[in-house]
Amino acid sequence: MLPDRLPIAVSCGEPAGIGAELAVKARAALGAAVPFFWIGDPAHLPPGSRMAEIARPEDALTVPSNRLPVLPLSFAGKAVPGCPDPANAPGVVAAIEQAVRLVQRGQAAAVCTLPIHKKALQDGAGFGFPGHTEFLAHLAGGADVVMCLASDLLRVVPATIHIPLSQVPAALTPAVLDRVIRVTHAGMVRDFGIAAPRIAVAGLNPHAGEGGNMGREELDWIAPLIGRLAAEGLAVFGPLPADTMFHARARDAYDVAVCAYHDQALIPIKTLAFDDGVNVTLGLPFIRTSPDHGTAFDIAGKGVARAASVIAALRMAARMAAARRR
C-alpha cells in the first residue's frame, strides 16, 4: 500500500439525518479523485444507491468510481428520515470509533465525520461528550484540540463550544483562551501551511467592553493576555469588537479569528460560506474534518440536501493528509 493512496474513513453519523444521502452524492461528485469509504449500515443508504461492500479500507481504491465503497457496520434499527431511533445510537458511536481506529492503524488517510444528533446519542447511548470534537480528543488519548470552521473566505475558532451562553463568561478563562490561541496557531502552521498566522481575537462584550463600560474582561485580562502572546512573537491582536471584524476589509487583516463562543464564530462563517465551510479539528494526531452543517432532519430523505460541504470536507482532509505526509 503506497501511503499516498490511503482512502478517507467516513463515519455514517445519524442514520435519520442526511449523512447517507450526502455520502452517495459526494462519491458521485468525487469519484476516485478523493478515495473514501463510508462506515455504516448498507440498509441505511437511500434505496437504489449504487454501492460496493468492502472488507478492508484499501479495497475502497478498487471499487468502481460510480459505486460508494461501504465498510459495513450493522445497526439495531432502521433509518427513518427525520426520526432518530435510540437503538441506532451505539452504532453511530461505533462508526466514529472504527474510523479513528483505522486512521490510527495507518489504514485510512483521515477521518471525515458525517453529522451526528448529539441529543440522540446522549439519550440512546449515554454519549458523555458535547460533540465529535471532545470525543475525538478522548479517542486520541486526551489531545489538546480546538474546533475550527474554515472556508476560503474566513476561518474561525470558538474558544468555548457547546455550552449555554450563560456559562460562557465563567468558562472563558485566561488559561482557556491562552490554550485555544496556541493550538490554533499550531494548527494554522501545520495544517493550513501558514508560516506566521495572523490571529484576530474577538472581545466577549459588545464593543469589546467599551473601555470597561460594557464589561471588564477585555480590560482586566483579555488584552493583557494578547499582549503577552504577542511579546512571545505570535502575530495575535485584539480584542476586537465582534460586530466589525468579519466584513471583507476587516477579514484581510487576519488568517483566523478566535472568538469567545459558538455563535460569535459560527454565525459569520455559516452566513458567508454555509455551502463550502468545513469543520476541522485542530490538534489531533490525525486529520478530522466534517461538514459545517448538521443532520438536517427537516429535509432528510427528500433528496434535496446539498453535498457541497461534505465534498469540501473530504477535499480538505485529503489535502491536509497529503501535506502531513510530505
Ligand SMILES: NC(=O)c1ccc[n+]([C@@H]2O[C@H](COP(=O)([O-])OP(=O)(O)OC[C@H]3O[C@@H](n4cnc5c(N)ncnc54)[C@H](O)[C@@H]3O)[C@@H](O)[C@H]2O)c1
Ligand atoms: N458536524 C456535526 O456533527 C454537526 C454540525 C452541526 C450540527 N449538528 C447537529 O445536527 C442537529 C441539527 O442541528 P441544526 O438543526 O442546528 O443544524 P442543521 O445544519 O442540521 O440544519 C440547519 C438548517 O440548514 C439546513 N441544512 C443543513 N445542511 C444542509 C445541506 N447539506 N443541504 C441543504 N440544507 C441544509 C437544514 O435543512 C436546516 O434548515 C443537532 O443535533 C446538532 O447538534 C451536528
Ligand SMILES: N[C@H](C(=O)O)[C@H](O)COP(=O)(O)O
Ligand atoms: N458546532 C459544530 C458545527 O456547527 O459544525 C457542530 O456542532 C459540530 O461539532 P462536533 O464536530 O464537535 O460534533
